[in-house]
Amino acid sequence: MRIVDVNEFYSPSGGGVRTYIDRKMGIMAELGHELICIAPGREDRVEERPGGGMVHYVRSPGMPFDRNYGLFWDAAPVTALLDRYRPDLVECSSPWRPAWIVGQWDGDAVARATKVFFMHNDNVAAYAQRWLEGVASHERIERGFAWYSRYMGRFLDRYDAVVTNGPALEKRLRARGLRIDAAMPLGIERGHFSPTLRDEGLRAALLEQCDLPPEALLLLGLGRHHPEKRWPMVVEAVQRAGASVPVGLILIGTGMDSARIERRLRGGPHIRLFRPVYDRERLARIMASADALVHGSEAEPFGLVASEAMAAGLPLIVPDTGGCAEVAEPHSSELYAARDPGALAAAIVRFAGRDRAMVRRAAVLAAGRVRTDREHVEDLLGYYARLIDAKRAGVIAA
Incomplete structure (x- = not known):
């Protein structure tokens, strides 16, 4: 053909x-x-x-x-x-x-x-x-x-x-x-990602860069800085959730919305912005070492980054409509009302209150079922x- x-x-x-x-x-x-x-x-x-x-x-x-x-x-x-x-x-x-x-x-x-x-x-x-x-x-x-x-x-x-x-x-x-x-x-090309790549030392180091102890929740935001991704909303929600639970966020990416995101970060000591990581092995290790992927865009038609995160054994905190919601594993993920920073903040707090070992077991089991x-x-x-x-x-x- x-x-x-x-x-x-x-x-x-x-x-x-x-x-x-x-x-x-x-x-x-x-x-x-x-x-x-x-x-x-x-x-x-x-x-x-x-x-x-x-x-x-x-x-x-x-x-x-x-x-x-x-x-x-x-x-x-x-x-x-x-x-x-x-x-x-x-x-x-x-x-x-x-x-x-x-x-x-x-x-x-x-x-x-x-x-x-x-x-x-x-x-x-x-x-x-x-x-x-x-x-x-x-x-x-x-x-x-x-x-x-x-x-x-x-x-x-x-x-x-x-x-x-x-x-x-x-x-x-x-x-x-x-x-x-x-x-x-x-x-996705599933072979690049695996829950076995989780590195507790790397996780602790990333939390330290967020001025947080290892007991805190480490969220990962991954993707280009475009307005449709709603990263300023994600930052606002993490800052709100931080008033109730210790939570850090690392944002990996760049794009036309980077300056706006950086302005929103002022006064947010537990959020760090990083340039894109093009080494796929290093990125896969970072993904496996976080506690959850957080995403803001309900416009995602499929949600490739969500599938890659799931293949790395990562739970999702994503909008309740769109491609990410369609692929989310229900036993380890949290959904929130799309476009609502308050709903996202509440979802982060809910996730932080769950049994982490149980959530991780469900996420690891789901990793092998991600479509290739x-x-x-x-x-x-x-x-x-x-x-x-x-x-x-x-x-x-x-």
Whole structure:
């Protein structure tokens, strides 16, 4: 099977999308399939991967607010590559120009290719709900942005199937009246993470940096500093909880919201901000050595960082909606009302009052059940094979 992914979110300096595509490309090659990613770039060039697959960069304008990424605009170079590579299946995930480029592609190879739109994010939750939350209710914002769902519906009609990356996104989009044909939950490279990496000496050292003794609760916040992650809310909640229980927080990450987070940290002696850790073994050891992962974003469509934390044997303190809530292990995790710092503070206090040994046993047991990226790819390829067979048999209209 040859899959071509027209992916506007892929960048050599990118984060989660790049990691997902690179890993998917490698797994597909191991299984005897091929993935070609067509991505915007600063120049036209091809980057072949030793194990199989490639990234074909198309010279494109940069994104105005983040030069790490590019934007497709001209359809001709993209559709020419689709004609050239003659895919069995085309994936697209950007709801803007690429959705229409792929949806309207009518070149030489289109008759044999199955078109799939893969939903990876929720722009209404990530942007509109956050920008307007102090102006209108959640329900009113949803109604006000019904036009966006209607817009999406127009290009989704041009695809043979619409897939989401998990049940959280499936539920949201179905509630808006959008067609969803399948949910294919993502997975992680589980081998990097393990509860056996827990280091009590490292835990004590991290708490010491937070000016706390080893008996205190050590929370970990992990991810880019973007407003949708709601780190200032997390900081506020930890500061509130600290009035009742000894709790420290280490925040690992960087991004456009770093300065705002640093301002919020003033006067919070038990919270420390660290730059990203790119050594995966070191990061896995830090994750296994904390007492819980705390997360603020209800807009997460799947929650990869939550799954990685669980694979490290870490309980979760996460919002009650979104991807993190969907993967949380119920016996070791705490959920709180999304977007509410008081509810998060109360959840931290509840967690601190639980039997830590019992919670850890439940978390360690859950670690081995975390879904892997190979399982995701195998399930996805099986679904795609059925779509391709159905289209070629005439069950799905060309």
